[in-house]
Amino acid sequence: MPRRTFLRFTRAQQIDQHEQQHYLRCYSPEALFHNWQQFPPLTSAALFENEQPLELEIGCGSGELLLFLARERPHTNFVGVDISRKMLDKAVEQAVRYRLPNLKFINADFRQMYPLLMPDTLKSVYLHFPDPHLRPRHQKRRLLNAEFLEQMHRALKPEGTLSVMTDVCDFFFDMLAIIEQDTRFQKCHSERYLTGSDLPVRSHFQRVWEGYGEQVYRCLIQKKA
Template identity: 40%
Template sequence: MEKEIIRLNIHFEEGFYTFSDQIKSQMRPLTEYTLGNFFTDDKPLNVEIGIGNGEFLCHIAEKRPDEHFIGFEVFRKIFRKAISKVQKKNLSNVKLIQYDASFFVPLLANNTVSNFYVNFPDPWPKKKHNKRRLLKPEFLKIISDKLIPGGKLFIATDHDDYAEEILINLKAVSELKPEFENYFVNELIDYYPTKYYRKFAIKNKVYFFKMVKL
C-alpha cells in the first residue's frame, strides 16, 4: 500500500505561532507530508531548533528585520514565553512552531535556509538515552541539504560528552566544513548570552561550532 502524500495546513495564530494540537490533528497512518512556504517572499530564511523562551531568536530577528526566522520548541510552557517575547518586540519576521524540529526540518525545501541555530540541545546525559540526541549524522546531513551553498550551522553546548559526539558526527557530513580550525572554540565574542547561558553554561566550558556548507 503506497503512502498518501498530503500538504500540512499550518495556521499561525496572530500570524506567527502555532501549537502542536493543530499539527497532530492532521496526522494519519501511512502518510507523507509536504509544506507550503511559511513566508510570501524570498528574503533569507533562518531556523532555530529548540528556542526555549525565545530570547536568542528574538534578539537576532530584531537585529535583522530584512530576514525571516522560524523557531521550533517542544515544551508548551516555555513556548508561551517565546510568544510573549515576540509580541512585546512586535516582530513581523518570526514564525514559532511548538513541535519537534526533527519532523519539520526534513520537510523544508532543499537549499533554502541561510542559517541553522542549535543552542544547548538536550544532551540526554544518561548513556542509555544517548540515542535520543538530536545531532546524529543523519539529521546533520538533512540540515546540510536544507542549507543554501555558503549557509551556516551554529551549535553551542556545555556538555563535554555531547560535544565529543557532535564533533565526530560533523566530520561524517562531508558537505559541511568548519569555520574554526579545530571545529569549535570555547569563547565566542559575538554570542548572545541567553538566560540559560547566564545561569548554567557560563560556569562550564562551552563548545561553539560553526559549520559552512560548501
C-alpha cells in the same frame, strides 16, 4: 467586575490571542506523523509570504537569540522550533511585545519536521544548548546525528551555516565527532572547535550554565558550495 472593565479585559485577551496565533503555530505529533502534507514547508514564501533569507533555531526555548536577531536584522526571517509549548509561550509574549513581522515560532518535535524542509532554503541554522541526553539508553533522543546532518545538508543553501553550542563537554565531543565524519561540511574556523560565546545576546540556558561557571564549547560549520 464592572461591565466596561470586563469588556476591556476580554478585548485585550482577544487581541493577545489573535496576535499570539500570528507568531505561533502548533503542529501535533499525530498530525505530523500521519499527514505532514497539511503543513506549510519551512520556507519564507510559505511562512512569511516574502522571499527574505530564512534562519532557523532548533530547540529555541524562550527565544532570546531569535528575538534579538529579528530586531537587529529586519530583512531576514527567523523561525524557532521547540517541542515545549511552555517555553514558546514566553518567546511569543516577547514577539507580540516587539511586533516583529520577521519572526515565527513552531511548537513541534523537530525530528518530525524533516519532510517540511525544502532543498537549499536555509541561510543559517542554530542548535544551541540542545538537551544532552547523557544516559546511554537515552542518547538515541539526541537531535544531532547522521540523519540530522543529512537533513541539514539538504535544507541549507550552499555555504549556509550550522552553529552548534553546548556547555556539556562529553556531549560536545560526541557531536563534533559526528560532524567531522561528514565531509560535505567544512568548519568556518581554523581551530578544531571554539570556546566561549561570540554572540551579542545570551540565551536563557547560556545564562544559567555560565552562572554555574560552565565552559561553552561551540563550532560553526558550512555546507560546501
